Amino acid sequence: MLEIDHIVISAETLEEGTAYVTECLGVDLLEGGQHAKFGTHNRLLRLGDLYLEVIAIDPSAAKPDCARWFGLDEFSGQPRITNWVCRTDKPRRVIGRTLPGTGEMVPVSRGDLHWQITVARNGKLPLDGFAPAIIDWMGADAPPTRMPESGCTVNQFSIMHPHAITLRSFLSGLLSDDRLTLRGSEVPKYELTLKTPSGPKILT
Numbered sequence: 001m002l003e004i005d006h007i008v009i010s011a012e013t014l015e016e017g018t019a020y021v022t023e024c025l026g027v028d029l030l031e032g033g034q035h036a037k038f039g040t041h042n043r044l045l046r047l048g049d050l051y052l053e054v055i056a057i058d059p060s061a062a063k064p065d066c067a068r069w070f071g072l073d074e075f076s077g078q079p080r081i082t083n084w085v086c087r088t089d090k091p092r093r094v095i096g097r098t099l100p101g102t103g104e105m106v107p108v109s110r111g112d113l114h115w116q117i118t119v120a121r122n123g124k125l126p127l128d129g130f131a132p133a134i135i136d137w138m139g140a141d142a143p144p145t146r147m148p149e150s151g152c153t154v155n156q157f158s159i160m161h162p163h164a165i166t167l168r169s170f171l172s173g174l175l176s177d178d179r180l181t182l183r184g185s186e187v188p189k190y191e192l193t194l195k196t197p198s199g200p201k202i203l204t
Contacts, residue, residue, distance in 0.1 A: 067123030
């Protein structure tokens, strides 16, 4: 019912986020676009059957009349993984099981692409952003199928959090992916291990 759709790296500027990924992986990112609804912009990288999104506040965009998604209104510091997103074609069934504070499905569009995604009222997903947002591409092909291969694929996606048990309970019966590991930890942290053209690499 759920599949990992993409992993989000937030940055203070899109240039900083892009440089972080490019320097670590040795590959170039694709141009993404702007999200007028939330005043953000992004760049993308295909990782096999999912993708990486680097996102930041767009300084040329008008300030939105709602909280920006992925907690970007309060983001600061070095570029890092802050969120992940799972896709479904059965949003009504999934939304009924999401953690409190996940938010409602919000329609978003860019060009001829239309989707809906859960956005919390305050912009912050539950468990410090470690609970996934839920996305429905509304019948369109998942984005990775529309991107060129980058030569990078996911070996392991690790989520470490004090409430890992809560997250595991939510995902039980909804998501099964051998690449995903959940571990208890006093310090919340993401770790993405990738196979790249230049060898194994890790993004955090």
